Amino acid sequence: MTGSPAEVKLVSNAMANATRRKIMAMLVEKERTKEEIEQAVGGTMLDYHLQMLKQAGLADTRGDRVLITDFGKNFMETKSDKPAETKKDLAGTRPLQVVELRQLLPCIADSSKFRIIARFEPPLEGALKLLEPLFPRARYSDRIGALIIQRGNILITIYSTGSVTMTMIKSEAEAREVLEDLKKTINEAIAKGVTPVPREKVKVDHAEIYQYLPRTDCQICGEQSCYAFAIKLVGRETEIDKCTPLLEPRYATNLEHIRTLLEYL
Numbered sequence: 722m723t724g725s726p727a728e729v730k731l732v733s734n735a736m737a738n739a740t741r742r743k744i745m746a747m748l749v750e751k752e753r754t755k756e757e758i759e760q761a762v763g764g765t766m767l768d769y770h771l772q773m774l775k776q777a778g779l780a781d782t783r784g785d786r787v788l789i790t791d792f793g794k795n796f797m798e799t800k801s802d803k804p805a806e807t808k809k810d811l812a813g814t815r816p817l818q819v820v821e822l823r824q825l826l827p828c829i830a831d832s833s834k835f836r837i838i839a840r841f842e843p844p845l846e847g848a849l850k851l852l853e854p855l856f857p858r859a860r861y862s863d864r865i866g867a868l869i870i871q872r873g874n875i876l877i878t879i880y881s882t883g884s885v886t887m888t889m890i891k892s893e894a895e896a897r898e899v900l901e902d903l904k905k906t907i908n909e910a911i912a913k914g915v916t917p918v919p920r921e922k923v924k925v926d927h928a929e930i931y932q933y934l935p936r937t938d939c940q941i942c943g944e945q946s947c948y949a950f951a952i953k954l955v956g957r958e959t960e961i962d963k964c965t966p967l968l969e970p971r972y973a974t975n976l977e978h979i980r981t982l983l984e985y986l
């Protein structure tokens with residue numbers, strides 16, 4: 722999710738409905754089958770409600786299973802918790818530990834790579850935003866309360882709640898190495914107590930986005946080619962959901978990559 726006005730509207734429309742809020746509350750607890758959801762909220766327009774949540778990036782379906790996305794998880798956490806106040810400096814921030822590496826799932830687009838979910842503790846909360854200048858390609862997103870860091874092909878998202886997601890990881894050993902490296906950089910800044918100086922924002926261009934599109938030039942999105950679509954995406958003249966081929970499971974990792982890159986815009 723990029724935080725564009727259109728996407729904010731999708732999220733607020735999705736969450737404006739009591740049935741969809743109930744579905745999200747169920748998904749926060751655990752993944753569900755459509756049947757379980759139907760038993761709890763009724764079958765009327767269930768597909769429509771799930772489609773609304775999917776379009777907003779809050780939930781996803783895998784066959785008969787319905788699960789919450791990382792964005793959805795963070796959205797629900799920020800709704801239930803008092804938002805973390807942004808700190809002015811790193812004073813009082815405690816050093817991080819990697820306490821969990823919860824999932825190591827193959828990336829659908831490239832089965833030789835993995836997607837991982839981990840956790841840093843204590844959560845950085847309001848101090849997270851201050852860390853953006855520590856990394857050459859990083860951007861803090863106020864809307865999702867997360868710091869997005871690009872390291873080669875790997876995209877790392879650190880949430881203010883402590884959750885960390887990483888894509889395009891080669892192995893568990895690489896995941897641990899990247900996490901330890903991040904921890905070291907952040908803890909060194911905390912130990913020095915010097916707040917990093919803000920620097921120019923990272924730029925993402927259309928060529929980078931284009932790499933992750935299906936590149937079939939099918940024109941379903943209404944553009945002449947994937948390249949033209951990438952240019953319009955970067956110019957905020959279209960929305961990622963218009964490329965419906967990207968919603969196919971085999972492009973799940975590409976879609977996540979593009980959504981994350983769009984956070985840099």
Ligand code: SF4
Pocket residue numbers: 934935936937938939940941942943944945946947948950963964965966967
């Ligand atoms: S719908 Fe997607 S794959 Fe098709 S032309 Fe547009 S960007 Fe390319």
